[in-house]
Amino acid sequence: MNRILVIDDDIELCELLSDYLTPEGFEVSAVHDGEAGAARALEDEPNLVVLDVMLPGMNGFEVLRKIRGRSNVAVIMLTARGDDxxxxxxxxxxxxxYLPKPFNPRELVARIRAIQRRAESTPATAAEATHETLELGDLVVDKGTRTVKKNGRPVELTAVEFTLLAELLEHAGRIVTREDLSKKVLGRRLTPYDRSIDVHVSSLRKKLGHELAGTERIKTVRGVGYQYAQSAEGAISP
Structure with missing residues (x-):
């Protein structure tokens, strides 16, 4: 995961990131408007996109929508500080x-490295895959190929959503704290007012359905974390 596309209209920032990331072993290219950025992301298939929300013409959300319509490339969004x-x-x-502006380039590298570690945990070929499978209720999760099926039908998840689901399934019936999820899924410590894990859980609920065998699929344990339902209809089979 060494090819990075930066989509930001701040030319000086793009040059700074290139100067900082290149010695770290990354190949950096930059585009300064949304429409061209979306096209480049889909045509060149970079390993990761750094995407600013505030862009001329097509804003960052529209760019992300276009990218997600055809690609699951990793995306880190740059947002205004304090704009939750x-x-x-x-x-x-x-x-x-996401990363709020202004930011320390070292923090961006840390976020990229965390995403890189998740990607590199995926076997390169089927022969290398262990095909460890988690089965619970209506879900079958193949950790080797990083695929999910619900009632036999594929469910499209982002890389973060997949890692989060696998972590919750491996601890089904038990509470997993938000702090632990942040470390294991996002690769960083939980910070005050950071709702990243909560939003990813919400996305999982929408994609998987809120209930499993008549009970809440992913239960919120207020002030602590989350608990995936231990269904009587299925057990985890590693």
Whole structure:
């Protein structure tokens, strides 16, 4: 995951990121408007997109919508500091993570590395895959191919959503704290007012359905974390 596309109209910032990320081993290209950025992301198939919300013409949300219509490439959105609405909307639309401006380039590298570790945990070929499978209720989750089926039908999840679901399934019936989910799914410590995990859980509920065998599929344990329902209809089979 070394090819990064930056979509931001701040030319100086793009040059700064290129200067900072290139010595870290990344190949960086930049586009300065939304429409061209969306086209480049879909044509060149970079490993990761750094996408600013505030863009001339087509804004970052519209760009993300176009990208997600055809690609599951990892996306980190750049948002205005303190603008929780932008962060939540971006995550709900399928962004993997966000970073508020202004930011330290080291923090961006840390976010990229966390996404990189998730991607590299996926076997490159079927022969390398362990095909560890988690089965519970109406779901079959193949950790080797990172695929999910509900009642035999594929469910499209982002990389973050898949990792989150696998973590919850592996601890089905038990409470997993938001702090632990943040570390294991996002690769970082939970910070005050960070709702990333909550938004990703909400997206999972929408895609999988809110109930499992008549009970709440993913239960919120207020002030603590989340608990995936331990269904009497199915057991986890590693």
């Amino acid at each position: 609405v932008d962060r939540i909307v971006g995550l709900e639309m399928g962004a993997d993570d």
